Amino acid sequence: MDKFTRCVQCDQPLVDVVKEIDGWDFGGWKYVADLPMKRCESGCGGGYLDGATLMRFEHSIALALVDAESVNGAMFVFMRKSFGMGRALLAETLEVEEAALEAAERRKAEPMPSAWVEQLKHAIRECVTERNPFALRRVEVSRSPAEVRT
Ligand SMILES: [Zn+2]
Numbered sequence: 357m358d359k360f361t362r363c364v365q366c367d368q369p370l371v372d373v374v375k376e377i378d379g380w381d382f383g384g385w386k387y388v389a390d391l392p393m394k395r396c397e398s399g400c401g402g403g404y405l406d407g408a409t410l411m412r413f414e415h416s417i418a419l420a421l422v423d424a425e426s427v428n429g430a431m432f433v434f435m436r437k438s439f440g441m442g443r444a445l446l447a448e449t450l451e452v453e454e455a456a457l458e459a460a461e462r463r464k465a466e467p468m469p470s471a472w473v474e475q476l477k478h479a480i481r482e483c484v485t486e487r488n489p490f491a492l493r494r495v496e497v498s499r500s501p502a503e504v505r506t
Contacts, residue, residue, distance in 0.1 A: 390490070
């Protein structure tokens with residue numbers, strides 16, 4: 357949180373705030389959490405979320421998804437990317453064609469094959485360690501897709 361002390365837009369001091377931040381769209385719903393960030397005191401609209409906080413948010417969501425009963429394509433892609441695993445490498449691990457994995461991932465709202473999901477969940481439990489996850493709230497996505505981060 358120490359990277360920014362002044363607004364890059366207007367050079368006014370930044371203050372610490374806690375703001376509700378939207379997570380990723382998982383096909384009609386998403387997780388949100390209250391994240392610490394910096395906001396410009398002048399009210400120019402400048403706000404700064406640091407990389408470590410964003411990563412902690414990402415890890416928190418990945419770990420929450422490990423407990424999900426059904427994992428769709430959008431959730432699967434998020435989980436795979438949350439620990440930096442490329443599609444080609446995962447396809448190799450799952451012993452499937454990369455094209456087949458890509459096709460399944462593109463059907464964002466449809467459940468992924470459970471055998472693939474189990475392997476990915478196992479990898480996340482092994483690789484994603486977050487000792488202090490954010491409290492998440494699961495909410496319906498009602499806003500325009502343009503606001504969804506990828
Ligand atoms: Zn500003």
